[in-house]
Amino acid sequence: MSGSPLPSSSSTAAQALLRALFETTVDAVSAERCLPPAIPRETTSGRTLIIAIGKAAAAMASVAASQINGPLSGLVITRHGHSGPPHSLPANFEIIEAGHPVPDTESLAAARHALELVGGLGAQDRLLALVSGGGSALFALPVPGVSLGDKQVVTRALLRSGATIAEINSVRKHLSLVKGGRLAVAAAPAQVTTLIISDVPGDDPSFVASGPTVADHTSLGMAREILARNGIDVPASVIAALRNPENETPPPDSPGLAGSEVRIVARAADALAAARRLAEEQGYAVTDLGDRLEAEAKQLGADHAALALRLSADGQPRVILSGGETIVRVTNPHGRGGRNLEYLLGLAIALDGAPRIHAIACDTDGIDGTEDNAGAIVTPSTLSRARALGLDARRMLCSNLAYDFFDALGDLVITGPTRTNVNDLRAILIAPEGMPDLT
Structure with missing residues (x-):
């Protein structure tokens, strides 16, 4: 000593x-300290789209935007009250503040808009995903047949049950159109780079914000087992969704996930x-x-x-x-x-x-x-x-x-x-x- x-x-x-x-x-573990060394320095022949999701989203987007050259646009998705000063963003960046720890209508609007933005990317473009804890609630779009109300019921029940964050996010991924790597798949054929401030024990990147741009290794069967083991009562629509093979998360070799870069910058x-x-x-x-x-x-x-x-x-x-x-x-x-x-x-x-x-x-x-x-x-x-x-x-x-x-x-x-x-x-x-x- x-x-x-x-x-x-x-x-x-x-x-x-x-x-x-x-x-x-x-x-x-602030974005100002941990993010700069990880920002991609190589230029692309196209444009860079930043989508920042989580409680650290505003700070991460501000730092990244100040260090990237070339055409740049962005969307910041963060908790209500978490986007303001001292962080500044380019004028063309959009901000959506949404609900946490339970998703709200702004969470759905954020997910829909993110899908719209990444859907316009081409092979010469880059999606820079800046991901931090809290994103699972802030960035939500239920699978067909499951309503926002259903998702809110499931989220509250999971949070009160004593389930671990890995268990909670395993269920969330299989009820979502944007989690479990689906945002990266939607961005194909663009290059996808994900930088993460990790809030999960063990630092598995696929569990931070339920891994919107990271390949998933859980399954529908695991999600059903988690609900059963924790005695969680959920709407019938949720049970049906977790039995539907169309709601399995994309495999790691899917376009957008294969060859993508994932890096944890703070833990x-x-x-x-x-x-x-x-x-x-x-x-x-x-x-x-x-x-x-x-x-x-x-x-x-x-x-x-x-x-x-x-x-x-x-x-x-x-x-x-x-x-x-x-x-x-x-x-x-x-x-x-x-x-x-x-x-x-x-x-x-x-x-x-x-x-x-x-x-x-x-x-x-x-x-x-x-x-x-x-x-x-x-x-x-x-x-x-x-x-x-x-x-x-x-x-x-x-x-x-x-x-x-x-x-x-x-x-x-x-x-x-x-x-x-x-x-x-x-x-x-x-x-x-x-x-x-x-x-």
Whole structure:
């Protein structure tokens, strides 16, 4: 390790480092930092069409457009409220803001318009697809026989079931006319290049935004099995669609997919590496649990609390890092709070006010679940302050009310859209002996 622990004369030191760790990870995986080296430099004899899809779409399109020569046009498809400043786009670029995490009518309009644009490309042209997390909902066009309402029902059921993102997107691909490589097939005979900011554990490019320009390796049968295994009740139209062989995703040797270039330009491992560097610079030993954690959020929080308690025994300053996308089983339809808040509340309950241990968990896109926060912070005083307000932590966790819990304490982390997305950063800070607890 280099450096020395941050000054601990006040309780702000631990909180300041936690926030700095999150800010550092977001910066490390921003489009401005990770995209320029991957932009195609060779010129084409035709034109370049940029289609940017996902929560990072505006930033990715802005960076790419500033570095490409020749005739250029573009379509940015992003979440409502995620396309504005500080990113600027060429005057001929179109922007469609759509629904997330459940598709809406703008999601359909975006998909239809994208198909129209790529259908006009020729053999001398290039489609540059800039893909990031969130695109599955933002970019949706159901197969024949399935309505938008049907897709919304299936999406909500999948999100509440506790299914992994890979499972959810496997189903989505087989109910879509644009996912699972279909956008690339529609762009043939143009050259297709896909640059991805990955938000999925394992970084399989075919699962990021359900892979609109990437060959799929799942099947209709797998999609049906996922619904059955998770006990998900869906409309009859969806069952029929998943039994229709015409809705199988295109094979990898299809025009538009064969010979296409796919590259991941940023991933959760990059974010964790940046956090590790900062923590070590400040004199903290780092335990990196990896970027692929997908357990149930509140249980993972309890497990990490046990680990933190063991590691705190020697009194040394430490940081425990992890990434990935945990799952939440929603039992209260009126509950509020995403996976990071459920993780943190499970952690706080298991820590039970243990001294010196603080934590942050945030989604790098700035939105944890469906609320306005990126995540929250836990301190040794979290439970005592909650009790003073009459809050029952265990009851609120069981009722999916983690947002209300941390909101009442004033411990939410609110950043607004970050215009990137490599999923979650979780950091548990074990302060050195003598550092005061947060109040």
